[in-house]
Amino acid sequence: MLIDAEGRLVALGLVNGHCNVPPTDDKPKVCKPAPQTVLSIFQPAGAKQADAEPLVVWGRTLPAFLAAMADSDDPARAADAQKIASVEYITGQPDVPGWRVEQVPPGFPASLHPLLVQTAEVNSTASAGKIVLPKGLAGQPMRTAYQRSQRNEPRLPDAEVTLRSYAGLGALVDTYRELAKGASPEEEGREVAFNGTDGAGRYSIRLRDAQETGVFITVASWKRK
Incomplete structure (x- = not known):
């Protein structure tokens, strides 16, 4: 979460694999492979994408164990390391009802x-x-x-x-x-x-x-x- 100096939520970031819910419970969910991970940034209506830049920096900073994997001498292991392949911005829609x-x-x-x-x-x-x-x-x-x-x-x-x-x-x-x-x-x-x-x-x-x-x-x- 990105909070401003007055304690208000500026944006919310979610690192995810764009997983799809299976049609039946007996099938596993399908997600993008780790190297194609997506950073989804949620912002209120009217916000600028630039306001969330600190979240992009945060999202691209790998945790220590993933950074070590990305720096591995083993090319296959390094290629499989999780990384942010794309960033998407999702704007809130306050006028859209929350129920149907x-x-x-x-x-x-x-x-x-x-x-x-x-x-x-x-x-x-x-x-x-x-x-x-x-x-x-x-x-x-x-x-x-x-x-x-x-x-x-x-x-x-x-x-x-x-x-x-x-x-x-x-x-x-x-x-x-x-x-x-x-x-x-x-x-x-x-x-x-x-x-x-x-x-x-x-x-x-x-x-x-x-x-x-x-x-x-x-x-x-x-x-x-």
């Missing part, structure tokens, strides 16, 4: 889509009592026995979406004061909850501050019966 409509589970009312803040990403979804996302857990019960014991839910939600946001908890509470008109925040243990109703039925919004890993936002819907 196709990630919303069946049964989640369109009227509640505005409660899914655009800057957050989908962490998990559930519908009809079963997990939908992540795919690795699809079909599992949406609540464990322990989770059910910790929540006052006479009936499971018909559908819910859990987002992860890196905005501060206070800022998100203010956001939901505006989005969830008429619903007041209530502290429930380590969570802040909003409960309200709309044309589709009843809904709840629960904000859980997980500190370094972000704030988890669960929007749940109970349809009118």
